[in-house]
Amino acid sequence: MSANEPILPAQPPSHGEQVPPGETEAMAAIIAAIERQVTTQANTDGTARRDAHAKAHGTVQAEFRVLEDLPASLQAGIFAAPRRFPALIRFSNGSGKIQADLVPDGRGMAVKLLNVEQSPSSTQDFVMINHSAFFVRDAADYVEFSTAAPQTKFFVNLEHPRLHEAAVAAAIALHLPDNPLNSQYWSMTPYCFGDQACKFSARPAGMGSSHTSRLGHDYLHDNLARHLAEAGAEFDFMVQLRTRPDKMPIEDPTITWSDDDSPFVPVARITIPPQNFDSPDQRAFGEALSFTPWHAIAEHRPLGGINRVRRAVYEAISLYRHQFNRTARVEPTSLPPLGPAVPISAERS
Numbered sequence: 553m554s555a556n557e558p559i560l561p562a563q564p565p566s567h568g569e570q571v572p573p574g575e576t577e578a579m580a581a582i583i584a585a586i587e588r589q590v591t592t593q594a595n596t597d598g599t600a601r602r603d604a605h606a607k608a609h610g611t612v613q614a615e616f617r618v619l620e621d622l623p624a625s626l627q628a629g630i631f632a633a634p635r636r637f638p639a640l641i642r643f644s645n646g647s648g649k650i651q652a653d654l655v656p657d658g659r660g661m662a663v664k665l666l667n668v669e670q671s672p673s674s675t676q677d678f679v680m681i682n683h684s685a686f687f688v689r690d691a692a693d694y695v696e697f698s699t700a701a702p703q704t705k706f707f708v709n710l711e712h713p714r715l716h717e718a719a720v721a722a723a724i725a726l727h728l729p730d731n732p733l734n735s736q737y738w739s740m741t742p743y744c745f746g747d748q749a750c751k752f753s754a755r756p757a758g759m760g761s762s763h764t765s766r767l768g769h770d771y772l773h774d775n776l777a778r779h780l781a782e783a784g785a786e787f788d789f790m791v792q793l794r795t796r797p798d799k800m801p802i803e804d805p806t807i808t809w810s811d812d813d814s815p816f817v818p819v820a821r822i823t824i825p826p827q828n829f830d831s832p833d834q835r836a837f838g839e840a841l842s843f844t845p846w847h848a849i850a851e852h853r854p855l856g857g858i859n860r861v862r863r864a865v866y867e868a869i870s871l872y873r874h875q876f877n878r879t880a881r882v883e884p885t886s887l888p889p890l891g892p893a894v895p896i897s898a899e900r901s
Contacts, residue, residue, distance in 0.1 A: 567742070567749040567794070567855055568802050575857065578691035579864040585698040586869055589648065590876075600876035603869050605644040605660045607651070609732050609773040611838025612780065613887050614639040614824045616665050616789070622819060626791060628746030629851030630668065630676055631819045637665040637676075638887050641824065642838055643732035643776060646681060646724075653772045656725035658683060661737040661754055662843040663789075663822070666884060670849040673883050677847040678752055678789075679862075680737035682729060686805040687721040690857040720806050730764035731775040733785045733824075741805045741862075742794065742855040743845070749794040749802065749855060751809055753816050757786040777830060785824045790816035802856045827890050837888055840879050842870040847883070 586603045594600035616639040618631050627633070645651070646658030658681045665676040688694050693706075693714075700706040707718035729735045739752040763775040779785065794800045795814040801807050829838075844866040845854040854862070874881040 566744065566853065568797065569855060570803055571860070572690065572692070572857070575691045575860065578695045579861055581695045582691070582698050582861060582865055583868045585695070586865060587872055589698075590869060590872060593648070594876055600873040601648070601650075602873065603648045603865075605642075605646055605662070606648050607645040608835075608838055609643040609645070609770075610776050610780075610829045611640060611642045611834065611841065612776075612824055612829050613827060613890055614641050614663075614822050616663070617821045617823065619819055619821065625748075625793065626745075626817060626819050628748070629744075629849055630665070631791075637667060639666065639822065640664045640838075640841065640884065640887070641822070642841065642843060643772070645772075652769045654728075654766065656728070658724045659727065659729055659732065659735060659737075659772070661732070661735075663754070664841065664843060664847070664884075666886065668849060670851075671847060673847040674885060675847045675883050676849060676852065677843050677845060678739065678754075679843055679845050680739050680752065680754060681724070682727050682735045682737050683720075683724045684738040684740065684753075684808040685720050685723075686740045686858060687717045687724065688858065689717070689804050689806050691861050693717075694858070694861055717806055728766075729772065730766060731761045731779065732772055733776060733779055734760045734764070739845075741845070741859050742800075742802050743848075743859075744851055744853045744855060745791060745793065746851050749800075751792045751794075753790045753792065754787040754822060755790060755816075757788045757821065761785065777828075780824065780827050780829070782826065784826050787822040787824075788818040789820040789822055791819050792816045805856060805858050825890075834888065840874070840881075841884070842866070842874075842881060844870070 590600055590603050616637040618635045620634045642662045644660040646660055661680045663678040668674060668676045688697050697706040707714050734756055736755045742749050742751055761779040763778040765771055768774055792809055792814050799813055800809045845859055846863045
């Protein structure tokens with residue numbers, strides 16, 4: 553998709569959204585910059601990868617169970633009544649480069665619910681990383697970040713220093729997880745929750761995984777595979793309602809919404825059964841998936857400028873990636889066959 557093609561139409565502002573002048577032009581500039589990045593990388597190794605979260609630790613199957621007896625304030629959208637959804641979860645590093653897991657980076661957990669009737673895509677995606685805030689405020693800043701070379705110049709620009717954003721980026725990089733199953737993940741950006749606004753989070757339930765070695769280039773994948781070869785895992789999926797508009801901005805995802813103002817409350821349980829996700833077919837299936845916050849029902853519409861940027865950029869890069877790789881771009885309607893768990897050799901590096 554060319555950056556000159558029309559951007560997806562904007563949604564009506566909601567929950568105090570404020571669309572700044574020039575945002576559409578900024579989105580086109582971001583798409584152009586990211587397409588250049590993806591094209592350069594694809595021409596190097598023959599495969600167009602995601603511009604971010606390029607390295608997957610594994611795409612696993614799960615069940616997403618909406619809890620019973622939720623209070624009325626939390627009965628909205630897909631959480632309006634108890635229900636179970638088949639789900640796919642892609643764990644990943646945040647960088648657009650395939651690099652060693654010891655390199656400082658954000659880590660992602662992207663959850664896709666299937667068979668969501670009210671969603672135009674038939675799916676509901678929850679895209680999260682292992683930090684509560686993002687390091688870019690809006691589309692204009694995203695342009696500067698996307699075109700900065702090196703990208704550290706975005707933070708140390710003497711005419712417009714971004715000390716707060718630099719602190720957020722440093723905090724993200726300081727996380728050094730030992731296993732994707734042992735981290736908590738946040739949406740960072742806000743979403744509708746019926747007629748309210750919220751942020752989402754997924755927190756490990758139970759004791760966590762004992763597979764925590766940091767040896768090897770791909771130790772996050774290896775630890776995930778070793779754990780799921782032996783046992784399952786669970787996460788509490790939680791909602792934080794927006795109760796203090798003065799302290800919980802919609803248009804600035806660099807601000808963490810305080811748990812003191814509004815705690816996260818469990819609304820669903822994610823269960824990942826023991827499984828082998830490492831067959832060639834399952835890896836290819838996972839890489840062909842597209843995750844975007846805009847795979848959503850109206851009651852969970854993404855909010856704020858960064859989510860508006862994501863709507864345009866994720867769509868453009870997904871189209872480009874699938875066209876370059878000559879793979880079909882379709883939303884799954886069922887889970888693929890699950891292979892038997894296969895132990896991972898302790899000697900693997």
